[in-house]
Amino acid sequence: MSTRKDSLKFTMTSRALKLLGQNLYARPWSAVSELVANGIDAGATTIYVSMTEDPATNTGTLEVLDNGSGMTEEDLEHYVSIGFDKRAVTGTLKSSRAPMGRKGIGKLAALYLSNEYYIHTKTAPKAGKQFDSSWHMQLDFMTDADKEPTLREINATTIPTIHLNEQFNKQDSGTLITIPEIELKGLGTQAFKSLASRLAIHFLKDVLPDLKIYFSHQKINEDPRFKEVEWHPAYGNFLLLSTTKSHTYVQDKIKRKVLIQSASRKDSTTVETSITPTPSFPLNDFENADIANHISTSHNSNTISGAYFPDPLSTQTYPYDLKGWLALHATIKTTLAQDNDSTFTKNQFFSPTQIRLYVRGKLALEDLRPYLNLTEQYANYLEGELQFDLLDEDDLPDIATTSRESFDTEDPRFTTLCILVRDWAQILINERSRIAQREKERLVKITANANNAYAKRLSQSIQKLSESKKRPEEVIQEVHLGLTDNDPLEPDAHTAAKEEYRIFISHSSSNKPIADIIYDMLIELGALPEEIFYSSKDTVSTDKTKQFKMLEKQIRETITDAATKICYITSKGFCSSVYCCFEGGAGWATRAVSDYELITTTYAHKPDWLDAGLQTTSIIDQTGTFTLNRETYMLFTQTINRLVEHLNVGRRIKQEPLINSILEDKIPSDYKLRTRKEKISDYYNPILADMITHAGKSDHSAEV
Structure with missing residues (x-):
């Protein structure tokens, strides 16, 4: 005759433990962070996290090592007690910090990631003694799903640690968690970079200033490269x-x-x-x-x-x-x-x-x-x-x-x-x-200013019809396409006056020293780099195909999104360059070529497709020399000032500070300079004069 029990003890099966672990976290990185938190509660100041990926099996091994107090035999008994509240038990705290854990279930984070894991833990030596032990947890759902799970002590040499065992052996105390066979399907490089960010933001530096967490992600045959995780908001x-x-x-x-x-x-x-x-x-x-x-x-x-x-x-x-x-x-x-x-x-x-x-x-x-x-x-x-x-x-x-x-x-x-x-x-x-709301109100004013500038420009162009051989509709269309975002002559066209005004310096790379005078002086006067498209100001790539694609993109954005004035610097290299023809063709396609600046190295290198009536000066003489003189100085001064005025139209539209222009003092004749015993350089802008002189030191002999 059996004796009837008057009490029954609840137990937890392996299946229940796994289900609890699976439902604790919404994503793997939260489980990894929980393992790190366990080390912090043990008083750790340094924690290493290593993820070793095996592409052949699409699995990984996670190792988490802390330099905390380690676990004693009593601590391990508390560890296997699900729901143990360390805050409620006097003498269980391992750190002067307030403990993070409370529910006693954070230890199940490992089971969210895999069905097995290993623990190697040791306490600091005391009176010549040290508690050092290794343990293995494995849930076998084929045979033990309905049995109580067991944490079994093992020999430390059987733990499949890959990278952190040597560091663990150097420490006086700490705990090393090794979790093999983690499913990595769908997790790529970006996901592992995200893990580093999440580890950094998971713990507040203001509260834990002495904590350092190091992370490394590597393939199975690669050495780890641990780097401290840091979080800096943008x-x-x-x-x-x-x-x-x-x-x-x-x-x-x-x-x-x-x-x-x-x-x-x-x-x-x-x-x-x-x-x-x-x-x-x-x-x-x-x-x-x-x-x-x-x-x-x-x-x-x-x-x-x-x-x-x-x-x-x-x-x-x-x-x-x-x-x-x-x-x-x-x-x-x-x-x-x-x-x-x-x-x-x-x-x-x-x-x-x-x-x-x-x-x-x-x-x-x-x-x-x-x-x-x-x-x-x-x-x-x-x-x-x-x-x-x-x-x-x-x-x-x-x-x-x-x-x-x-x-x-x-x-x-x-x-x-x-x-x-x-x-x-x-x-x-x-x-x-x-x-x-203020930005909307500002935009309304800008639009009104842009429309006024457009109307003024259109009126000026119509007044020039008597001087031009073009038909009226051609001139009007040129202005429209240069200053509006669509062709207003197209059926059912909806256009708006452009608000952005830009400069496009079209040149051959061999003439960079000359083009630099235009660009650098505009910047010196107060123009912004983004207001000037100048392909020589940055060399992003030496790959010609990449350069051409970049050039195509930048030209399209510059010309279609802004009212752009082009400054052509034509030369022997310009006329023979595919890139320069592309730039020049893009300018021609805007139908705004009636409004451009032109600097030619020699008269022979002025392309036929540019306006033959536009006056310019040959800046390189028959010996291939480019020098600072009255003609070159005035050419660059007047060209740059017209470019400044173009940019200032956009500045006025947007109610932004205007760019300074170069003071155009009337330079006396050579005769008056001699009689006054003055130098022509006294009338030059010293910065511009220095730029022209410096450009003259380059070799320009190829132009002749």
Whole structure:
């Protein structure tokens, strides 16, 4: 006769343990970060993470090594106890830092990645003794799915560690986790770069300043190259920034001006960045959420703090202090954002536009925005790093979800956080909307100015008809195509006057010293590099095919998007170059060749397709010499000033500062210079004169 049991003990099967591990995390990188967090709770200051990829099997081996305290025999007993809360047991803490873990299930992160893993751990030597042990966990679903899982002690030499065993042996203490057979299907190079970024952002440097995490990803036969993971937000792309008093240092990292997409959405415009204050929080914000009796707020400048009352009828309170920064990006268009800050990165594995929430120095929510109910367009431009430890106060209930990737959204503490951050973010969004409105108003003025400039130019061209052999419609069309974005003579054409005015310096590479005079002097006078298309200012590639494709793209953008004046520098090399013919043909195709500048090395090298009536001067004499004299100086002075005036039309349209011109003093005749005992150089602009003299030192003999 069997004895009836009066109590039954719950057990956990291998299948249940695996299911729990699988459902803890939404993605593999969160599980890796949890393994790192275990090392931090053990007091580690240095952690190595190695991922070795085997392309033949599409699997990988992960190794995580920390220099923490290691695990004693008692620690290992706690380790296999699922749900053990180290905070609740006196004497279990291994670090002076506040522990991150609480639920006692982070250890299952390894089982999210694979069905087996290895542990090698050792404590620091004490009185000549050291606890050093190795363990293996493997879930066999063929035979042991319904049995209790077992962590078995093994010989350390059987652990399939690839790269970190030597480093482990050098340490006095620490723990090495080795996880083989990790499925890597669908994870490429970009994903592993993302892992490095995620490890960097997962732990707040402000709270853990002494922590260093090193990561390496390599193929099975490659040596590791460990590099410290670092996270630097794209501060250079921040348009608006607001910080609490604890994070004012971030204000020094943003730029004074940034590019944003213009109101027309065709191009970009430059605006000034600004620092916005943190908000004050009226009590009715909390009353509307029915938590006013749980919260009090302080009124200190640039702080978001106060007290939390778990029970309004009790005097027990818990202080809170929301620390960090919120920013609003100038743009989220990758190409434009990278013009502001080259570190801006956005892909399927990582997005910088998140409000990251940290609790006890560890990433608790990857993005708080979905909980804030912000529906405005610019909510998608927000980024922030916030710390709010009230969510994980030891004496208050644990409101983190099982996965620790979210919280109980009904808890007053989480509701308080959402109200504080929503009001804070709304200030940035409202200011961005005002900037957008000002940009629209500016665009209206620019459009009106562009139309006026276009009408003036058209009127001037019509007045010149008596001097031209062209038919009236040809002249009108030339002006239209040079100053409007479409051909207005096409049926049902919709055109707009161009607002951008540019200079195109068309030249042969052999004449770069001469072309440099035009480009460098324009820059010296105040023109911007982006206002001048000059193919010799940068040598991006020596590959001729790549050069031609780049040239094609740049010419198309310069001529179709802007009212472009071309400055031709023609020469023997120009007339024989495919690239120069391409440039010249592009200028001709715009039908704006009646408005160009021309400098010829010799009269023999003035192409027939250019206006034969345009006056110019041969700047290289019969001996192949290019010198500074009255004629060359005046030619360059007048040419550059006409180019400046063209750019200033665009500057006036956009109400931007005008570019200076070269002062054109009337140079006395040689006779008067002799009688006055003056030098002609006294009347030259010294910078331009120096540029011409320097260009004359180059070899120009090929031109004759």
